Amino acid sequence: MIDAGPRIYSQETDTYRASIGLKGYLENDAMWDISATYGRNDSKDSVQNSIHAGNMATSIYHDQSTWFSGEAFDKSVLVSEGIIYNEENEGGNEQFTLAAGYSGVTESDIGYALGFETRHESGYYTPDEVTQKGESTAAQQFATDGNYSVQSVYGEVSVPVTDELTFEATSRYDQYSTFGGEITWKLGATYQVNDSFMVRSVAAKGFRAPSVSELYGGDSGSYDYLSDPWGNELDPQIKVNYTSDEDLQPEESESFTLGAVLELTDNLSTTIDYWAFDITNAISRVDVQQELNACFNGVQASCTAVNITAGGDLSDLSAQLTNIGSQKTSGIDWNVSYSHDLFKVTFDTTYLIEFEQDDTDYTGTIDGNIGGYADFKSNLSISGYATEDLTVLYSAQFIRGMDGEYYGEQFATDNIIYHNISASYHINDQWAVNGGVKNLFDTEPETVLGGNDMGTVPSIYDVVGRNMFISTSYNF
Incomplete structure (x- = not known):
């Protein structure tokens, strides 16, 4: 208006x-x-x-x-x-x-x-x-108000078995007022093969307690792009009432990492790490569209899960936070770093081997409601001294394209690269001025069919466009 x-x-x-x-x-x-x-x-x-x-x-x-x-x-x-x-x-x-x-x-x-x-x-x-x-x-939204307390005890030990081999162990017990007690632990080892090569590994069990907003958040509405299989709703944006749950249990996880560090020269080093996480009782919301389709096909549990009444009445459609199931993810991180007296170059790459949720593989896919899981991402950073007081930085982020499906229509996003530049000038020992340009070439976000937020996924793609910033700092 x-x-x-x-x-x-x-x-x-x-x-x-x-x-x-x-x-x-x-x-x-x-x-x-x-x-x-x-x-x-x-x-x-x-x-x-x-x-x-x-x-x-x-x-x-x-x-x-x-x-x-x-x-x-x-x-x-x-x-x-x-x-x-x-x-x-x-x-x-x-x-x-x-x-x-x-x-x-x-x-x-x-x-x-x-x-x-x-x-x-x-x-x-x-x-x-x-x-x-x-x-x-x-959409209508209600107030949030809640609290919890937790008491914790922990113990750690580091044992040098030999000059080259060290074992570490940690254990912790947390008692929450909301769901009770939980024990977590971590076991790790490092082996220094020689002065330039080290191998490391960690196995751990952890958990994430539900937050105040997840436990006590007020109901809030969201107009999501959904398809009504009964045909009662003609508007593709259907109101879904998002709710919290005071009875949420913590997410539990098991993790394993194995990696190596290699110093090729005094200035050049590289690391490579394999990682795997297995999460159970993951806190999330059900896939509303999936539950709509299942309810239409006669699955009463799906009707109950999203509060659909007989005949496909969606006027009170809801999506409650719940301990929905499991997530399995694994990948490889690779880093190369080169340092010089006048500049430093860092290159990071993540290769996603697997992202699976509730037995559905999302690796390399993107969805307007769920998000995106690119199987290849890289970051490049080059910083250097233009003068004794002036530091400049160039960085770039690469995201491989992903495949998606929206109500039977297949689509794909392209590979994308964001470029950024910045500089910092020290006027004196106390005063510095910083400035730069993000998304230098004003790269537009990829279009994602069914994307509820500006037709894309803002958590992955930049929706602001080219923007400049400047700031100053003074140390007393």
């Missing part, structure tokens, strides 16, 4: 952090430490010229001749009738941590560490009242 003027966004953020700690040494050279940290972040954001859909509908009903006359509206009229309003949202989070540790090295060069930590986290987000009532042009 151009008569209302552009939406103007602003945000005010207040961040507080206080920390205090003590440490000391015992007669056996072991070290002890204790610390307490408190942090809080509060933000208020405002959106001017937001549209009150409820008031606009009322105005249209009572004055259709004016609304459909084709004449421009006086903005003051829109304001006086409450059609234009300032949307006000606020949110924040808070954390308190108390930790204590004890570490040292024995006469046999065995390193060890023990520790305890207690942490309390809370968060909230309060959308504008109009949004909560579902009367804005955006």
